[in-house]
Amino acid sequence: MADLQALKTQLSALTVLEIAQLTKELEAEWGVSAAAPVAVAAAPAAGGAAAAAPVEEQTEFTPTLVDVGSQKIQVIKVVRELTGLGLKEAKALVDAGTAPVKEGVSKEEANTIKEKLEAVGAKVEIK
Secondary structure: OHHHHHHHHHHHOOOHHHHHHHHHHHHHHHOOOOOOOOOOOOOOOHHHOOOOOOOOOOOOEOEEEEEOOOOHHHHHHHHHHHHOOOHHHHHHHHHOOOEEOOOOEOHHHHHHHHHHHHHOOOEEEEO
């Protein structure tokens, strides 16, 4: 139990980028995914026709930095402004290449993030 408490304390001290890197490394090493499982709805067999499952509208979006462009310093400044990360963490996120800027945000916030980053020359995809 003391080992779990020590591990919890160590994990609490990590930055968001360090946690993301740890997640990727554990997924690769253990051959698992941290993505939430998706439930598959069973179609009723009445009359041989399958009922169409209702399509859920996406409510959470992840703006992902795809290309930094020529104004890397400006992109780092905007990332810091949007995320509240320190200079080192924001630079690491920008240097990582394809990296999510924020995860699980509203459509409006994702679009705002995209607009601000594209204004300084970066390319952003919303997933």
